[in-house]
Amino acid sequence: MTPVEVTVALGHRSYPILIGENLLDTAGPIISRLRNRQAIIVTNDVVGPLYQERLTACLRNAGCSVELITLPDGEEHKTLATMSFILDRLMAMHAERKSTLIALGGGVIGDITGFAAAIYQRGMSFIQIPTTLLAQVDSAVGGKTAVNHPLGKNMIGAFYQPQLVLADTSVLTTLPDRELRAGLAEVIKYGLISDPAFFQWLIENMNKLLAREPAALAHAIKVSCENKAGVVAGDEREEGARALLNLGHTFGHAIEAGLGFGTWLHGEAVAAGMMIAARVSRRIELLGDTEVDAIEALLRAAGLPVRGPRLGFDRYFALMSHDKKVDAGQIRFVLLKSIGKAFITKDVPPEALRIVLEGEGVDDC
Amino acid sequence: MTPVEVTVALGHRSYPILIGENLLDTAGPIISRLRNRQAIIVTNDVVGPLYQERLTACLRNAGCSVELITLPDGEEHKTLATMSFILDRLMAMHAERKSTLIALGGGVIGDITGFAAAIYQRGMSFIQIPTTLLAQVDSAVGGKTAVNHPLGKNMIGAFYQPQLVLADTSVLTTLPDRELRAGLAEVIKYGLISDPAFFQWLIENMNKLLAREPAALAHAIKVSCENKAGVVAGDEREEGARALLNLGHTFGHAIEAGLGFGTWLHGEAVAAGMMIAARVSRRIELLGDTEVDAIEALLRAAGLPVRGPRLGFDRYFALMSHDKKVDAGQIRFVLLKSIGKAFITKDVPPEALRIVLEGEGVDDC
Numbered sequence: 001m002t003p004v005e006v007t008v009a010l011g012h013r014s015y016p017i018l019i020g021e022n023l024l025d026t027a028g029p030i031i032s033r034l035r036n037r038q039a040i041i042v043t044n045d046v047v048g049p050l051y052q053e054r055l056t057a058c059l060r061n062a063g064c065s066v067e068l069i070t071l072p073d074g075e076e077h078k079t080l081a082t083m084s085f086i087l088d089r090l091m092a093m094h095a096e097r098k099s100t101l102i103a104l105g106g107g108v109i110g111d112i113t114g115f116a117a118a119i120y121q122r123g124m125s126f127i128q129i130p131t132t133l134l135a136q137v138d139s140a141v142g143g144k145t146a147v148n149h150p151l152g153k154n155m156i157g158a159f160y161q162p163q164l165v166l167a168d169t170s171v172l173t174t175l176p177d178r179e180l181r182a183g184l185a186e187v188i189k190y191g192l193i194s195d196p197a198f199f200q201w202l203i204e205n206m207n208k209l210l211a212r213e214p215a216a217l218a219h220a221i222k223v224s225c226e227n228k229a230g231v232v233a234g235d236e237r238e239e240g241a242r243a244l245l246n247l248g249h250t251f252g253h254a255i256e257a258g259l260g261f262g263t264w265l266h267g268e269a270v271a272a273g274m275m276i277a278a279r280v281s282r283r284i285e286l287l288g289d290t291e292v293d294a295i296e297a298l299l300r301a302a303g304l305p306v307r308g309p310r311l312g313f314d315r316y317f318a319l320m321s322h323d324k325k326v327d328a329g330q331i332r333f334v335l336l337k338s339i340g341k342a343f344i345t346k347d348v349p350p351e352a353l354r355i356v357l358e359g360e361g362v363d364d365c
Numbered sequence: 366m367t368p369v370e371v372t373v374a375l376g377h378r379s380y381p382i383l384i385g386e387n388l389l390d391t392a393g394p395i396i397s398r399l400r401n402r403q404a405i406i407v408t409n410d411v412v413g414p415l416y417q418e419r420l421t422a423c424l425r426n427a428g429c430s431v432e433l434i435t436l437p438d439g440e441e442h443k444t445l446a447t448m449s450f451i452l453d454r455l456m457a458m459h460a461e462r463k464s465t466l467i468a469l470g471g472g473v474i475g476d477i478t479g480f481a482a483a484i485y486q487r488g489m490s491f492i493q494i495p496t497t498l499l500a501q502v503d504s505a506v507g508g509k510t511a512v513n514h515p516l517g518k519n520m521i522g523a524f525y526q527p528q529l530v531l532a533d534t535s536v537l538t539t540l541p542d543r544e545l546r547a548g549l550a551e552v553i554k555y556g557l558i559s560d561p562a563f564f565q566w567l568i569e570n571m572n573k574l575l576a577r578e579p580a581a582l583a584h585a586i587k588v589s590c591e592n593k594a595g596v597v598a599g600d601e602r603e604e605g606a607r608a609l610l611n612l613g614h615t616f617g618h619a620i621e622a623g624l625g626f627g628t629w630l631h632g633e634a635v636a637a638g639m640m641i642a643a644r645v646s647r648r649i650e651l652l653g654d655t656e657v658d659a660i661e662a663l664l665r666a667a668g669l670p671v672r673g674p675r676l677g678f679d680r681y682f683a684l685m686s687h688d689k690k691v692d693a694g695q696i697r698f699v700l701l702k703s704i705g706k707a708f709i710t711k712d713v714p715p716e717a718l719r720i721v722l723e724g725e726g727v728d729d730c
Contacts, residue, residue, distance in 0.1 A: 036693050080452075084445055091516040096691055119484070121689045122511065122522045123602070146487065151456040157487045158523065237488070324486040326461055328401050 004218065006225040008141065009233040013161050017141060017225050019218055023168040024054050024129070027062040033163045035098035035125050039064045042086060042113040043104040044073040047131050050174055051104060055129070067093050071109065075262040078108045078148050080156060086116040100125035100163070106132035106179070107139035107266060111154070114145030118160035128165040132175055133183025133217075134267050136167040137190075137224035142232040142245075148261060152322040153253045159237050167225070169217050177303075182267025184209060184302040185248075185274070187220050190227040192274060192295065193244050196340030198223050199298070206301045244342045247334040248274030251308065254319035258311045271304035276361040281336045283352035291339050307363045316357045369583065371590040373506065374598040378526050382506060382590050384583055388533040389419050389494070392427035398528040400463035400490050404429045407451060407478040408469040409438040412496050415539055416469060420494070432458055436474065440627040443473045443513050445521060451481040465490035465528070471497035471544070472504035472631060476519070479510030483525035493530040497540055498548025498582075499632050501532040502555075502589035507597040507610075513626055517687040518618045524602050532590070534582050542668075547632025549574060549667040550613075552585050554639060555592040557660065558609050561705030563588050564663070571666045609707045612699040613639030616673060619684035623676040636669035641726040646700040648717035656704050672728045681722045 003020030018029055030039070039059050043052055048070050056066045069089050071077055101124060103113035110128050117126035130140035146157025172180065184206075191199030201223075202209075208216035228245065235242040252273030256264060264272075278295050281287040296306050311319075320331050330346040337343055356362075368385030383394055395404070404424050408417055413435050421431045434454050436447055466489060468478035475493050482491035495505035511522025537545065549571075556564030566588075567574075573581035593610065600607040617638030621629060629637075643660050646652040661671050676684075685696050695711040702708055721727075 080445070080449055087445075087514065087521055091514050091520060091687070094686065094691075094694075096693070097689060098692060115484075119480075119521050119523055121520055122509065122524055144487065149452065149456050155456060155486055156452055156484050158484055159487055321459065322456070324462060326459075327463060328461070329459075 004222050006222060006229055008161070008229045010161060010236060015161060015163055015165070017165040017167060017229070019136075019167045019169065019221050019225065021168065021170045021214065023166045024051055024171065025058050027058045029164060029166065030059065030102070030127060031062045031064070033125070033127065034064065034100050036096065037064050038067070038095065038099040039102055040067045040069060040090070040093070040095060040099060041102045041104050042069045042071065042109060042116070044071045044109055046073040047105040047109070051131065051171060055102075055104060071112070075108055075148070075266070078112050078261070080147055083112055083116055083147050086112070087120060090116070090120050095120065095124065097121045097124050100127055102127045102129060103140070104129045104131065105135075106130065107135045110135050110140045111144070111146050111157070114143070114160055114162065115147055115157050118145055118158035123160070126160065126162045128162045130165065130167060131171045132179050133172055133221070134179070134186055136221050137183060138186040138228065140165050140167070141225055141228050143236065152324075153256055153261065155322075155324065167221055169214055169221065172212060172217060178265065180210070180212070181303040182265040185267035185271040185299070185304050187224050188298055188302065189245075189247055189270065189274060190224050192336060192339060193227070193247055193342040194340055195223070195227055196338075198227075199339050203294075203298055203301075206298065210302070243332060243344050244334055247336075247342050248272075248277055250320055250323050250331065250333060251276040251316070253323055254311070254316050255308050257319050257322075258315060259309055264305075268305050271299050271302075272306065272308040275299060275306045276308055276356055277333070277335055279356045279361045280333070280348060280352050283355060284335075284349065286335065286337050291336075294339065308357070308361055310362045310364055313354045313357045317353075369587050371587060371594055373526070373594045375526060375601060380526060380528055380530065382530040382532060382594070384501075384532045384534065384586050384590065386533065386535045386579065388531045389416055389536065390423050392423045394529060394531065395424065395467070395492060396427050396429070398490070398492065399429065399465050401461065402429050403432070403460065403464040404467055405432045405434060405455070405458070405460060405464060406467045406469050407434045407436065407474060407481070409436045409474055411438040412470040412474070416496065416536060420467075420469060436477070440473055440513070440631070443477055443626070445512055448477055448481055448512055451477070452485060455481070455485050460485065460489065462486045462489050465492055467492045467494060468505070469494045469496065470500075471495065472500045475500050475505045476509070476511050476522070479508070479525055479527065480512060480522050483510055483523035488525070491525065491527045493527045495530065495532060496536045497544050498537055498586070499544070499551055501586050502548060503551040503593065505530050505532070506590055506593050508601065517689075518621055518626065520687075520689065532586055534579055534586065537577060537582060543630065545575070545577070546668040547630040550632035550636040550639070550664070550669050552589050553663055553667065554610075554612055554635065555589050557639060557701060557704060558592070558612055558707040559705055560588070560592055561703075563592075564704050568659075568663055568666075571663065575667070608697060608709050609699055612701075612707050613637075613642055615685055615688050615696060615698060616641040616681070618688055619676070619681050620673050622684050622687075623680060624674055629670075633670050636664050636667075637671065637673040640664060640671045641673055641721055642698070642700055644721045644726050645698070645713060645717050646702070648720060649700075649714065651700065651702050656701075659704065673722070673726055675727045675729055678719045678722045682718075
């Protein structure tokens with residue numbers, strides 16, 4: 001099966017996303033983008049043992065020197081301290097500006113590796129090989145890189161585009177069920193934001209996705225990447241429409257931070273966050289019951305949480321005011337006018353938020 | 366006296382450098398570039414006490430909220446740890462993307478503040494108010510930001526342009542002599558790279574500069590900024606000609622790292638580095654004795670070192686191979702074809718380097 005290609009159009013910084021089976025064993029696309037012969041793979045101690053040998057062998061056979069940096073697995077390691085460890089390793093191995101960092105792993109590996117690439121010698125080459133569904137449809141695409149701060153998620157980072165994204169659908173076969181479901185939250189997000197036809201397709205094909213049918217997965221990844229690439233090409237640095245991609249994320253980040261990073265998966269928090277956004281949208285009479293029910297049904301079908309934890313309104317609010325989406329002290333919310341029509345607003349009645357965040361949007365999970 | 370304006374032309378990211386007296390008391394140019402009303406001044410415990418009250422008062426009178434972050438003085442604090450401290454403070458004070466960091470200090474403050482601005486929430490607003498001659502003519506202009514790594518100077522950083530640079534010539538009156546001289550090294554550098562007329566002007570006006578005559582200083586700063594702005598506009602990310610600005614810096618960084626950062630001032634190391642470059646250029650028969658002598662005479666007139674410390678050839682070489690200017694294992698040197706004509710080469714006979722770095726280019730300083 002020939003890989004499908006989606007382009008992120010950013011002028012001379014444009015790059016392709018290749019989606020297909022067994023791309024890990026195909027050195028060609030990677031080699032063609034290296035600026036020297038040094039590749040440095042950053043992975044973690046869970047993903048590395050599964051795939052690093054295949055990737056390393058394929059690059060070495062093509063004449064590259066390959067080094068490996070292995071991080072401990074988990075969102076709790078997405079810190080400035082871990083970044084500092086990567087930088088120490090890069091310095092020790094005399095990595096150059098033209099050397100290429102390859103992120104082999106999920107969103108945490110991609111975010112932290114991209115950030116290291118952005119700031120090592122003020123910017124080195126960088127390739128994403130996302131190994132989770134979530135990373136393939138979201139975090140590996142679009143150039144947002146970051147680490148967490150104890151007071152807020154992704155607060156330290158850079159906009160820094162990779163030279164290439166390889167989404168190998170075969171690696172999803174080893175993905176734990178919980179992670180597959182978490183990835184589906186971001187897939188569903190694209191339907192909610194601007195693609196009602198895709199939302200409908202997801203309702204009809206959720207069983208195939210959960211059964212990991214390759215054709216269904218490849219289609220979902222392709223449509224998700226097309227949606228994201230379109231938004232990113234129009235607003236790389238999130239000065240406008242890109243903020244729509246944060247649907248569910250302001251609430252979701254508060255959930256992740258409130259419970260401690262790593263307790264809920266990012267996608268799980270986003271699922272609950274999207275439901276909170278949908279319920280708030282209903283409270284201010286934008287969405288009807290039918291639509292809220294359809295969203296809830298699809299998220300439930302994907303095995304995702306549809307309510308946030310009961311943190312209390314004040315705690316939610318405090319956590320959200322630490323979000324990057326705050327402007328002039330006001331939180332910027334992404335809400336829904338309909339399924340397939342998200343919008344950005346700072347003007348949400350506190351009472352609507354309170355009702356949802358203390359009532360229907362949360363439970364004792 | 367109306368401030369002189371030099372523009373760094375980078376499309377929609379273009380910004381002005383204003384050069385003039387008592388700009389610290391003129392809120393107008395700053396206010397016009399703030400994106401919200403929150404200004405956060407980053408300074409150190411030496412410069413802060415001299416100028417922060419004037420700047421703070423002028424901004425508060427114009428209706429801004431002003432916060433202050435004070436760092437310890439010195440190159441040894443230009444580290445990821447200090448950066449982390451700034452980020453903690455920004456998080457604690459709920460700084461937003463649209464808040465503005467103002468660097469009030471020399472090159473260390475400017476570099477670290479710019480880097481913090483680049484990565485806090487993936488990029489916030491940023492203004493440079495350089496208070497040393499070196500920062501006014503070099504480090505505050507052009508968007509290079511960084512911190513040092515124990516294994517190499519400026520190894521961690523970003524290209525990130527400020528919205529405005531204010532070079533207040535009045536603050537140079539409190540600058541220690543040694544720092545003034547260190548700044549003159551970078552001023553002389555512009556003459557050597559591409560401006561023989563300016564080199565001649567410097568020979569004729571060095572006494573006035575050392576006597577801190579305002580008109581002479583303003584002229585030297587203006588011509589230096591024009592030279593630098595021209596190079597940066599043509600090659601922001603140092604993919605080509607911008608590397609010329611590193612004349613003396615490959616050797617200079619080795620000197621700084623070899624002696625321990627902070628032992629020699631950056632400008633002092635650059636002065637010795639430029640002399641090493643000149644002597645190597647003579648060894649390979651590009652420069653004649655007359656030109657090398659003229660460069661040495663001007664650096665001596667400015668009270669700058671004209672030889673590096675005796676670190677040994679191997680140590681120099683090891684330190685230089687950690688430099689960002691390394692490409693495919695080869696060190697990229699900036700040498701001189703004449704006064705006013707620098708060029709980049711990877712092709713320097715090791716013997717010429719050895720003779721200079723073990724003999725005429727060094728002494729037991």
